[in-house]
Amino acid sequence: MTVATTAAPVTTSYVYDGDGRRVQKTVGSTKTTFVYDAQGHLAAEYGGPTNPLSGTTYLTDDHLGSTRLVTNATGTALQRFDYAPFGEELTVGIDGRAAPYSTNQYPTATLDGTSEKFTSKERDSETGLDFFGARYFSGAQGRFASPDSPLVDQNPGDPQSWNLYSYVRNNPLIFNDPTGNDCVYVNSSGNGIDSINNQNTSKDCGKTGGYWVDGTVTNARFAYGSLILTGTTDGTNRTSASYGLGPDPGLLALQEAGNRASRDITTSAILMAGTATAIASTYAVPAMLAASAAAGEAGVLVLGKGFQIVRDATGKVHGDLPKFVPKSWSREQLMEAAQELKQSIEVRSQELIRLGEEGGHRARIEQERQLLRQVEKKLGGS
Amino acid sequence: MGCTMDRANDLIEQLLSNPDSSEFGALANELLTQYHRGSPVGSLRILLHSANDRVVGEGAWIASELGESGKPLLPDISRLLRHPSKKVRFWSIDCVHLWAGPSSADELASAVGLVDDPEEAVRWKAMGFLAMASREQLQAALGNLTKTNPTSQYTRGLKWLIGVEETDPAEIIDALRSNDQLRRKIAAAAAYRLWNRDSAPLHFATSIDDHEVVQFARDMLKRVS
Numbered sequence: 001m002t003v004a005t006t007a008a009p010v011t012t013s014y015v016y017d018g019d020g021r022r023v024q025k026t027v028g029s030t031k032t033t034f035v036y037d038a039q040g041h042l043a044a045e046y047g048g049p050t051n052p053l054s055g056t057t058y059l060t061d062d063h064l065g066s067t068r069l070v071t072n073a074t075g076t077a078l079q080r081f082d083y084a085p086f087g088e089e090l091t092v093g094i095d096g097r098a099a100p101y102s103t104n105q106y107p108t109a110t111l112d113g114t115s116e117k118f119t120s121k122e123r124d125s126e127t128g129l130d131f132f133g134a135r136y137f138s139g140a141q142g143r144f145a146s147p148d149s150p151l152v153d154q155n156p157g158d159p160q161s162w163n164l165y166s167y168v169r170n171n172p173l174i175f176n177d178p179t180g181n182d183c184v185y186v187n188s189s190g191n192g193i194d195s196i197n198n199q200n201t202s203k204d205c206g207k208t209g210g211y212w213v214d215g216t217v218t219n220a221r222f223a224y225g226s227l228i229l230t231g232t233t234d235g236t237n238r239t240s241a242s243y244g245l246g247p248d249p250g251l252l253a254l255q256e257a258g259n260r261a262s263r264d265i266t267t268s269a270i271l272m273a274g275t276a277t278a279i280a281s282t283y284a285v286p287a288m289l290a291a292s293a294a295a296g297e298a299g300v301l302v303l304g305k306g307f308q309i310v311r312d313a314t315g316k317v318h319g320d321l322p323k324f325v326p327k328s329w330s331r332e333q334l335m336e337a338a339q340e341l342k343q344s345i346e347v348r349s350q351e352l353i354r355l356g357e358e359g360g361h362r363a364r365i366e367q368e369r370q371l372l373r374q375v376e377k378k379l380g381g382s
Numbered sequence: 383m384g385c386t387m388d389r390a391n392d393l394i395e396q397l398l399s400n401p402d403s404s405e406f407g408a409l410a411n412e413l414l415t416q417y418h419r420g421s422p423v424g425s426l427r428i429l430l431h432s433a434n435d436r437v438v439g440e441g442a443w444i445a446s447e448l449g450e451s452g453k454p455l456l457p458d459i460s461r462l463l464r465h466p467s468k469k470v471r472f473w474s475i476d477c478v479h480l481w482a483g484p485s486s487a488d489e490l491a492s493a494v495g496l497v498d499d500p501e502e503a504v505r506w507k508a509m510g511f512l513a514m515a516s517r518e519q520l521q522a523a524l525g526n527l528t529k530t531n532p533t534s535q536y537t538r539g540l541k542w543l544i545g546v547e548e549t550d551p552a553e554i555i556d557a558l559r560s561n562d563q564l565r566r567k568i569a570a571a572a573a574y575r576l577w578n579r580d581s582a583p584l585h586f587a588t589s590i591d592d593h594e595v596v597q598f599a600r601d602m603l604k605r606v607s
Contacts, residue, residue: 313514314476315605318449320418343605350601354503355472359440360410364447367411 001136001145004127010109012126020133027126042122053078053113064172065120079114085172087118087130087139106140137167309337317344321367325374334379341372390421394428401436410440414447423452430458438462439469446476453481456489463492468501475507484518487526494523494536497567502594505567509598512543512571520544539568546572547579554583558590570595574602 004012015024025032025048032048053070057078060069066087070079080101082090092101104112106128117123118139121130129136129145136145147164163170311317317340329337348365352358393413397406417423426448429441442462445452455477462474478486478493496508512520524540531537542549542557554576557569573583584606587599 312449312480313516314446314479314510315514318447320415346604350604351472351507354506355469356503359407359436359443360414361407361443363407363411364414 001129004124004129010107010126012124022131025124049111051113052111057114059114059116061120064118066118067114067116067120070114079112081114081117083118083139086142086167087137087172088142089117089139142167142170142172309340311340311344311347315343315347317341317368321371325371325378329378331379334375338372338375338379341368341375344368345372390416390425394425397429397437397440398432398434401434406436406440410444414444417444417448417451423448423455426452426455427458430455430462435465435467435470438465439467439473442470442473442477446473446480449480452477456481456486460486460489460492463489463496468499468504471496471499471501471504472507475504475511479511479515479519482519482522484522487522490515490519490523491526491530491536494520494527494540497536498564505594506598506601509567509571509594510602512568513574513602517544535564539564543568543572543575546575549576551576551580551583555586558583558587558595563592566590566592566595567598570598570602573599574606577602577606 002014002016004014010028012025012027014022014026017023021034021036023034023036025034027049030047030049033046034042035044035046037043056073058071058073059067060071062068066081066083068081069077070081071077077100080097082097082101084090089102089104090097091105092098092103102112104110104125106123106125108125108128111125115122115125118130118137121132121137123130123139124136127136128140129138132144137143138145143165144167145165309317309321325334325337345365345368348361348368352361352365355361390413393409393416396403396409397413400406403409417426423445426441426444429437430445432438432441442459442465445455445459448455459474459477459481462470463478465471465474475493475496478489482489482493493508493511496504497512499505499508515523520540520543524537524544527534527537527540546554549572554569554572557565558573560566560569569583570587573587577584584599584603588596588603590596
């Protein structure tokens with residue numbers, strides 16, 4: 001949103017930097033400039049209207065990060081905030097609330113001095129909308145003011161995922177959307193998470209060697225020599241398809257994966273079909289990065305060293321195959337790989353019979369058979 | 383990356399200069415490996431635009447193995463759906479299956495039409511596409527056919543396939559008994575799509591008096607068993 005016109009009428013204009021951070025807001029003739037630190041945190045505001053609160057104030061938040069209490073240096077409660085589930089302020093007069101509860105009725109020209117409200121996002125008094133970085137959110141309507149990117153995080157089994165305006169899949173009492181994204185740092189061994197930062201920007205994340213993923217990482221497991229991160233933007237852990245990567249995060253993850261692959265460290269990323277389709281077509285990343293877009297684990301981001309043996313929509317395993325079974329594969333992983341390879345070989349064999357021609361396809365089947373033999377040998381011997 | 387590109391170019395040259403070589407398949411598979419390791423897939427266009435059917439066929443196969451990273455080649459594959467070589471058409475269906483989204487409705491509709499291809503292998507592949515394509519892909523194909531050819535014989539079948547999750551299995555079995563061959567083929571694809579809910583139609587498809595449908599159903603049963 002670059003311009004908002006509200007009753008009165010007052011026209012507000014917004015200016016953003018290349019990372020999508022809002023750097024300036026002009027309400028009527030009053031200009032506020034926002035300054036961010038190296039980590040992308042809002043560090044200071046210059047200009048703007050006079051703050052009615054004086055001196056240092058202290059914000060106390062709840063489990064969602066929503067500001068609930070503002071106190072001064074002596075601990076006196078200056079302001080209290082209660083919210084309806086989607087962040088609409090419950091003001092003085094509602095259910096017996098009295099001062100120092102808020103009296104805000106948006107849009108309002110009267111500032112209360114505390115702009116960080118629901119989930120600590122900045123609430124613009126001129127519109128009553130919360131600035132969530134990529135989009136503005138309306139607590140009164142319980143919806144974002146603009147749609148999310150389509151076909152990125154949509155799941156046929158979850159109707160709410162198709163509502164591109166919904167906030168945390170309509171479960172706002174438990175979940176929040178800190179930045180909409182997490183930056184995940186993998187440990188030096190490549191077999192676990194070192195740390196997760198949900199505050200920095202995609203650019204910073206990429207620069208500092210992190211993996212930018214959409215949503216909140218809720219689980220990490222090591223399989224096929226790869227670190228598999230799962231999580232969700234709605235907080236509902238599903239056994240599959242729990243991660244949707246937005247175009248930008250996906251792009252970065254794939255670019256990073258591609259860079260790593262070109263440095264001979266095999267890295268794979270499995271993305272939701274739409275994202276993978278859109279991104280992998282633009283960047284020369286190894287086929288296996290996105291080969292499994294339509295497979296069972298669509299939407300799961302896989303990072304780290306190793307190979308992923310997963311069939312795609314045509315029922316075949318695509319991508320580079322290891323010459324030898326990686327030592328890191330557990331018995332469970334070997335069994336999964338054997339199952340995938342067997343089914344892929346079945347499809348390929350049927351194709352060979354139907355087409356009656358050989359060529360590279362036969363060589364590929366031989367590769368898969370060879371790997372399957374090794375896997376079965378390991379399974380037999382372990 | 384540089385070495386990978388050089389090797390890929392070298393392999394392309396060998397494939398173009400000696401398509402009758404006994405090493406042709408091994409070279410093609412090695413080229414595929416080079417693409418998997420990061421060589422830009424654009425060079426595959428040299429094979430896809432070759433005048434030699436065997437070379438184009440091998441190029442189409444390699445493209446079908448690239449997964450999503452081959453998607454920039456979709457415009458090149460689009461015209462190959464009408465290529466005289468059955469091998470080329472066969473592998474092109476896989477490419478469309480892997481790459482085509484709602485914005486590639488032309489390609490999706492063409493792939494559906496190959497269910498009536500003169501070659502049995504291509505028909506078998508197209509039936510597999512109908513059985514495994516996403517609902518969005520089928521809807522895009524239907525939208526295209528409805529617009530470009532409203533009287534197309536495929537529109538009714540596609541509409542039926544798209545709603546197959548709500549279809550009574552007995553209706554699929556009835557369709558498999560139909561005198562209309564196209565209807566039987568679409569019913570076989572529907573039987574596979576319904577497999578998770580009810581396996582009876584796919585089993586029934588192995589017993590009807592239609593060699594192609596029987597073979598297709600047997601193959602699909604092997605995949606799910």
